Amino acid sequence: MSVKTMRCDEVRLLLMSLADGALVGARAEAVRQHVAGCARCSEELAQLAADAELLRKEEKPEVPAYLGTRIMAGIRGRQAGARPWFGLSRAMARVAAVVLVAVGVWLGTALARGMVGPQQSLTDRLAQVGLELPNGEDQ
Amino acid sequence: MSQNDDRQLGERAQAGDTSAFDELVRRHHGPLYCYLYRTCRNGADAEEMTQESFVKAWEGLRGFRGAASFRTWLFRIATNLCINRLSRRKPVDPLSDDVPAARRDEPAETYRQRQLKECVGAALESLPADQRSALVLSIYEELSDEEIAEAMGRSLASVNSLLYRARMSVRQALAGARSRGFV
Numbered sequence: 001m002s003v004k005t006m007r008c009d010e011v012r013l014l015l016m017s018l019a020d021g022a023l024v025g026a027r028a029e030a031v032r033q034h035v036a037g038c039a040r041c042s043e044e045l046a047q048l049a050a051d052a053e054l055l056r057k058e059e060k061p062e063v064p065a066y067l068g069t070r071i072m073a074g075i076r077g078r079q080a081g082a083r084p085w086f087g088l089s090r091a092m093a094r095v096a097a098v099v100l101v102a103v104g105v106w107l108g109t110a111l112a113r114g115m116v117g118p119q120q121s122l123t124d125r126l127a128q129v130g131l132e133l134p135n136g137e138d139q
Numbered sequence: 140m141s142q143n144d145d146r147q148l149g150e151r152a153q154a155g156d157t158s159a160f161d162e163l164v165r166r167h168h169g170p171l172y173c174y175l176y177r178t179c180r181n182g183a184d185a186e187e188m189t190q191e192s193f194v195k196a197w198e199g200l201r202g203f204r205g206a207a208s209f210r211t212w213l214f215r216i217a218t219n220l221c222i223n224r225l226s227r228r229k230p231v232d233p234l235s236d237d238v239p240a241a242r243r244d245e246p247a248e249t250y251r252q253r254q255l256k257e258c259v260g261a262a263l264e265s266l267p268a269d270q271r272s273a274l275v276l277s278i279y280e281e282l283s284d285e286e287i288a289e290a291m292g293r294s295l296a297s298v299n300s301l302l303y304r305a306r307m308s309v310r311q312a313l314a315g316a317r318s319r320g321f322v
Contacts, residue, residue, distance in 0.1 A: 020277040020281075022283050052278055056278060058279075061177065062278065063173065064172070065173045067169075074194060139241060
């Protein structure tokens with residue numbers, strides 16, 4: 001935006017930023033140059049600066065003692081709470097717990113159905129149906 | 140304190156270095172508390188939101204890319220918290236024209252200062268949350284318009300418009316203080 005093309009209504013929006021010190025760089029310079037040649041905007045800037053000065057008279061709030069320490073204590077507490085199992089994150093620990101339960105259920109069911117555990121020898125199973133193996137073939 | 144230092148601390152904190160985040164807290168908790176206090180006008184709320192902002196920052200460190208300064212990024216988290224909270228509050232009544240009398244034996248100058256302080260506080264409190272937030276960032280935290288836009292997640296034009304409306308309302312409120320001779 002060049003100085004020549006800036007109108008009062010365009011400058012007006014930026015005057016308060018200039019008064020607050022929030023306008024920087026080329027835009028600040030362009031507004032300053034417009035104000036230097038415009039009595040109305042110059043008066044407006046003086047008024048805005050006076051308002052800003054009044055607002056700045058408000059006392060700075062007192063920061064509560066040990067606020068920073070309490071913030072860090074809270075963060076360290078959450079961090080510790082987030083690693084309940086051998087350094088795993090909470091989400092990973094949940095997944096591990098679900099997998100363990102599922103394996104336990106499957107193992108229990110499999111044992112009950114005889115899918116897992118000591119197997120009957122071939123000789124015993126053939127004997128149950130009245131057959132027997134020739135000598136030495138059940139090795 | 141420089142933005143580069145903050146960026147390095149932010150990178151170390153992203154890698155899990157708690158002591159780096161500790162340093163960022165030490166640097167920024169005071170200004171953040173003051174910003175929140177001035178915006179929400181309540182000490183207990185400001186304290187709670189300061190803590191919440193840092194917890195969110197710690198948990199969201201992966202989202203901090205270093206394109207914005209750590210300060211602006213932190214203020215954005217806080218601004219979102221604060222505006223959400225203020226939007227749930229009841230709107231403040233317009234400024235009253237009644238001027239309380241001076242306290243017994245109160246010197247005239249003390250009375251004037253007290254009235255002026257109350258006028259300024261009431262003028263800020265009467266602003267909508269987003270205008271107040273923009274004005275506090277501009278006047279007290281001395282952020283540039285671009286930084287305010289980043290901290291509020293708004294466009295530059297929107298911030299200029301917010302500041303304009305805020306300043307016009309404040310001027311009207313302060314005109315009362317001027318007409319009563321408090322300024």
